[in-house]
Amino acid sequence: MADPREKMLEVDHIRVQFGKKRHPFVAVRDVSFDIYKGETFGLVGESGSGKTTIGRAIIRANPLAAGEIRFEGQRISGRLSAARDRQVTRDIQMIFQDPMSSLNERAKVGYIVAEGLYAPGRHCSEEERRQKVAKALSDVGLLPEFASRFPHEFSGGQRQRIGIARALILEPKLIVADEPISALDVSIRAQVLNLLAALQKERGLTYLFIAHDLSVVRFICDRIAVIHKGDIVELAESEQLFAHPLHPYTQALLSAIPQPDPIAERQKKLLVYDPSCHDYRVDKPVWTEVEPGHFVLGNQRELEGYRKMLTR
Amino acid sequence: METQQSEVLLSIRDLHFKFTLRGQVLHAIRGISLDVMRGESLAIVGESGSGKSVLVKTLMGLNDQNGFIESGQILYGGRDLATLHTDAEWQSIRGREIAMVLQDPMTSLNPLKTIGWQIREAVELHQNLHGEAARKAACEMLAEVGISDPERRYKQYPHEFSGGMRQRVVIAIAMACRPKILICDEPTTALDVTIQAQILGLIKEMQKKYDLTTIYITHDLGVVANVADRIAVMYAGDIVEIGRCEEVFYDPRHPYTWALLSSLPQLGVKGQPLYAIQGTPPNLFHEVKGDAFAPRNPQALKIDFVKRPPMLAVSPTHSARTWLLDPRAPKVEPPEHIRALRERGRALRQQGEVTSHG
Ligand SMILES: Nc1ncnc2c1ncn2[C@@H]1O[C@H](COP(=O)(O)OP(=O)(O)OP(=O)(O)O)[C@@H](O)[C@H]1O
Ligand SMILES: Nc1ncnc2c1ncn2[C@@H]1O[C@H](COP(=O)(O)OP(=O)(O)OP(=O)(O)O)[C@@H](O)[C@H]1O
Ligand SMILES: [Mg+2]
Ligand SMILES: [Mg+2]
Numbered sequence: 001m002a003d004p005r006e007k008m009l010e011v012d013h014i015r016v017q018f019g020k021k022r023h024p025f026v027a028v029r030d031v032s033f034d035i036y037k038g039e040t041f042g043l044v045g046e047s048g049s050g051k052t053t054i055g056r057a058i059i060r061a062n063p064l065a066a067g068e069i070r071f072e073g074q075r076i077s078g079r080l081s082a083a084r085d086r087q088v089t090r091d092i093q094m095i096f097q098d099p100m101s102s103l104n105e106r107a108k109v110g111y112i113v114a115e116g117l118y119a120p121g122r123h124c125s126e127e128e129r130r131q132k133v134a135k136a137l138s139d140v141g142l143l144p145e146f147a148s149r150f151p152h153e154f155s156g157g158q159r160q161r162i163g164i165a166r167a168l169i170l171e172p173k174l175i176v177a178d179e180p181i182s183a184l185d186v187s188i189r190a191q192v193l194n195l196l197a198a199l200q201k202e203r204g205l206t207y208l209f210i211a212h213d214l215s216v217v218r219f220i221c222d223r224i225a226v227i228h229k230g231d232i233v234e235l236a237e238s239e240q241l242f243a244h245p246l247h248p249y250t251q252a253l254l255s256a257i258p259q260p261d262p263i264a265e266r267q268k269k270l271l272v273y274d275p276s277c278h279d280y281r282v283d284k285p286v287w288t289e290v291e292p293g294h295f296v297l298g299n300q301r302e303l304e305g306y307r308k309m310l311t312r
Numbered sequence: 313m314e315t316q317q318s319e320v321l322l323s324i325r326d327l328h329f330k331f332t333l334r335g336q337v338l339h340a341i342r343g344i345s346l347d348v349m350r351g352e353s354l355a356i357v358g359e360s361g362s363g364k365s366v367l368v369k370t371l372m373g374l375n376d377q378n379g380f381i382e383s384g385q386i387l388y389g390g391r392d393l394a395t396l397h398t399d400a401e402w403q404s405i406r407g408r409e410i411a412m413v414l415q416d417p418m419t420s421l422n423p424l425k426t427i428g429w430q431i432r433e434a435v436e437l438h439q440n441l442h443g444e445a446a447r448k449a450a451c452e453m454l455a456e457v458g459i460s461d462p463e464r465r466y467k468q469y470p471h472e473f474s475g476g477m478r479q480r481v482v483i484a485i486a487m488a489c490r491p492k493i494l495i496c497d498e499p500t501t502a503l504d505v506t507i508q509a510q511i512l513g514l515i516k517e518m519q520k521k522y523d524l525t526t527i528y529i530t531h532d533l534g535v536v537a538n539v540a541d542r543i544a545v546m547y548a549g550d551i552v553e554i555g556r557c558e559e560v561f562y563d564p565r566h567p568y569t570w571a572l573l574s575s576l577p578q579l580g581v582k583g584q585p586l587y588a589i590q591g592t593p594p595n596l597f598h599e600v601k602g603d604a605f606a607p608r609n610p611q612a613l614k615i616d617f618v619k620r621p622p623m624l625a626v627s628p629t630h631s632a633r634t635w636l637l638d639p640r641a642p643k644v645e646p647p648e649h650i651r652a653l654r655e656r657g658r659a660l661r662q663q664g665e666v667t668s669h670g
Contacts, residue, residue, distance in 0.1 A: 098502075143592060219577040
């Protein structure tokens with residue numbers, strides 16, 4: 001079935017490893033997914049499973065050991081010409097995960113937020129810059145006066161929003177948002193989510209949204225990929241994933257979602273994922289589309305079971 | 313789960329904390345009074361930038377150099393912690409009496425020392441053990457926080473541990489000091505939900521085993537629902553509501569608490585904006601007049617802009633700083649979602665009464 005949607009980003013069998021060439025640590029084994037233009041694609045999974053590593057590979061901060069990444073149909077991994085490099089840097093922005101260590105401590109907030117506007121090829125007057133900074137700050141619920149302060153003078157959530165303002169000000173096409181709202185209270189979280197959704201409507205922005213808070217992911221994402229130890233184990237449209245999680249890791253993850261209701265939360269039944277439940281010695285796992293748009297990693301026996309679960 | 317929680321362990325009295333910043337003064341804590349009960353689990357929630365972290369850091373003297381206690385007391389074990397200044401004076405409190413677990417375990421661990429060395433250091437300092445005995449105690453501590461194969465893990469470095477395991481190690485170090493109070497500032501935000509559930513379970517276990525009092529700061533109301541005996545809600549440097557967990561979830565009284573509980577993504581409809589509070593919190597460089605939340609509260613009363621409301625009691629365990637609780641106030645209906653929560657609370661209470669009588 002040909003998909004009428006336009007692919008914005010294609011992550012094609014990428015592998016990312018760290019450490020010595022001879023004894024590398026493989027953080028991302030063999031990951032593939034496409035993100036369509038104008039969609040919000042969620043990436044969830046265990047801490048340390050490789051989510052940030054994938055995000056950093058997309059902004060070209062982590063080199064690939066294998067595979068390729070394409071943006072708007074053209075390769076962006078590996079060496080690029082200077083002009084192309086500038087263009088891609090402008091089009092793809094990342095909101096970094098850790099608000100406590102991702103900001104330049106010696107620069108004032110105004111400069112941090114405006115930094116990308118100083119890039120070569122950007123013609124921006126001082127006055128224009130000042131206005132853009134003020135707008136970007138108030139968009140994320142901060143006071144424009146904050147521009148003259150230093151990062152360490154802010155709370156965790158305030159710093160996180162400085163990181164968001166910094167990415168939005170450049171008007172990119174694709175934003176890799178790595179835990180962009182983890183340090184925010186629910187109301188500001190709602191405000192930022194509304195802002196991201198409005199920008200998506202206005203400018204057709206596309207997001208790769210990485211987060212641990214699954215109620216947020218469910219609300220904002222069109223499709224969700226679940227990753228475990230460097231492998232994507234399941235991918236589906238959000239509602240489908242929540243209604244029919246197939247892979248045992250997905251099931252464990254969904255069962256653990258905290259519920260903001262004391263009685264329901266205290267009666268919650270946790271499912272525990274034990275990776276040794278898979279017997280992959282002979283029957284090897286394959287990435288399979290078990291129903292339209294719903295992919296899962298499993299061997300033939302497991303896939304048979306998953307298909308049964310869906311017909312029930 | 314009901315325990316007798318009547319003994320006040322730590323008492324904060326009318327605390328004012330300020331920062332000086334290039335000639336200006338930021339009033340970060342504006343007159344907070346709070347009793348922490350022995351053995352309880354208290355959750356602090358509220359607006360980003362409202363002073364949650366600053367408040368708990370005053371309990372350990374860990375705020376930045378440009379901050380100072382302007383007035384108020386922090387009574388603990390017969391002393392007033394508000395009068396302590398030097399690191400030497402704080403020595404007998406930090407770690408030993410009150411310990412802290414932060415969001416990012418990497419900031420609390422030394423990347424250049426082995427895990428074992430770091431736990432052992434705490435054991436030697438606080439349990440007065442040395443040599444082989446200290447090593448053994450450190451290994452036991454590792455096992456106790458659920459790390460398998462502690463003998464091997466003892467010799468490894470932080471980067472060889474996953475995020476969830478590092479947070480366990482931080483808890484092991486904190487607990488090796490045998491503190492009375494454990495402060496957890498967003499202990500699980502950096503972890504996935506399955507590991508988060510494990511860490512919360514671990515802290516609860518420690519709490520039972522060591523008669524520990526815990527203070528949680530978190531934005532995740534699901535975590536709060538799981539762990540809290542009591543909840544304090546903060547806004548603009550002040551506690552605006554405090555009560556038992558069920559009281560705050562099912563019968564909130566302050567308009568800020570209403571707004572907070574109405575913003576949950578669980579209540580959202582896909583494709584439509586979530587409910588969010590309009591406007592921005594007050595600039596704490598300026599003195600706040602009246603109820604700090606009034607400018608953002610569409611149902612605010614006239615008096616809210618003029619006079620700071622007192623803490624008014626809803627029940628012996630529940631109070632809120634809002635004029636709505638004054639007998640002279642007009643009746644203001646809470647938003648729809650809050651009314652639904654109230655209904656749910658009422659139904660649950662009746663159910664409870666039936667079962668407890670039956
Ligand atoms: N620069 C690096 N050098 C060595 N190892 C690294 C490096 N960056 C990441 N890793 C390792 O790669 C693995 C994946 O890390 P990554 O940060 O991508 O996880 P994550 O899914 O983002 O986790 P979290 O949810 O905790 O943020 C981890 O085991 C991590 O320790
Ligand atoms: N060193 C400092 N100098 C000046 N102001 C500071 C300093 N540290 C914190 N503040 C200010 O004090 C206020 C309270 O900060 P705090 O870190 O306690 O917020 P918080 O409630 O923990 O927020 P979050 O949920 O975002 O972590 C904020 O307005 C912050 O900007
Ligand atoms: Mg990450
Ligand atoms: Mg904080």
